[in-house]
Amino acid sequence: MLLKTLTEDYPLHQVVLFRALFAMLVTLGFFMPLEGGYRNLLSKRIPLHLLRGLCVVIANMSFFFGLAAMPLADATAIFFFAPLLITALSVPFLGEVVGLRRWVAVLLGFIGVIVMVRPGTDAFQIATIGPLIAAVAYASMQILTRKLGVTEKASTLAFYIQITFIFVCIAIGLVVGDGRFAKGIEDPSLLFLLRAWEIPPIEDVGVMALIGITSSFAAYLISQGYRLTEATVAAPFEYVALPMSVFWGVVVFGDWPDWATICGIFLIVSGGLYAYWRETVRGQTIAAELPMPGNH
DSSP states (O other): OTTGGGTTTSOHHHHHHHHHHHHHHHIIIIIHHHTTOGGGGOOSOHHHHHHHHHHHHHHHHHHHHHHTTSOHHHHHHHHTTHHHHHHHHHHHHHOOOOOHHHHHHHHHHHHHHHHHHOTTSTTOOGGGHHHHHHHHHHHHHHHHHHHHTTTSOHHHHHHHHHHHHHHHHHHHHHHHTTOGGGTTOOOHHHHHHHSOOOOOOHHHHHHHHHHHHHHHHHHHHHHHHHHHSOHHHHGGGGGGHHHHHHHHHHHHHOOOOOHHHHHHHHHHHHHHHHHHHHHHHTTOOOGGGSOOTTOO
8 A cells, every 4th residue: 555655756666676675674683683693594595585586576566567557456356366376386386285175266266356357348457467467476486485484484585585676676777767768658557667766755765664664574474474384274364455455445545446346356355265264174284283393
């Protein structure tokens, strides 16, 4: 919600760079000492960390690209096909078992995405592709989290995400930061991607700092959640962001969801929560009943 308030004044890569810098300060100053100190930076799996970080960069950039031209609730709802994608990807990449009923849940969520995107109609817009790409990249990132989380601390995972953001945003800024590619463009999403860098006033720096602080806590806590339990169990808890996005969209931007958004949200959430319910019926052991790996 906070980032959407900046989409008309700053380029995407500048906002995300500021966010990553503030998030890095929190990660190094708080989370890293909390989990044993800076020796956690010395990982033997740096290539996998950087691949995971690249997935996060693609997910965030794609989501924010769509957010510039879409209501907050619509973009968030489409993105939240990601937990169901995690369910699907956990089979080939993590060896987790997914039964027929949870495959039906994945299909239900996919139908919800189609209802919201409405391909082939006048309601379809290029911006909706952003949250879809974000969902795929985010699901891939969380699958990698499960692979890395066996040996790596959550603060280590968060650090390599932020360092990837910083280098990618600087690289993009060096190429398009002067705004030369934004001339003549009117599409709000493309403008958000290509407009020139601006020197922000102190109040906007404060907003960017708040975005960085909240995202650093999100990165750490989500990484911790996926370290401690199966991806299919952790993923549905992220759905709390959907009602929050509807609330902030209405209160801050005056964007009331239309019938397609409501139907799509219902289908996507129903699929995700049903997949979680199936896990509880199967008697899945959850993280709360287990010691934290590597933190005994």
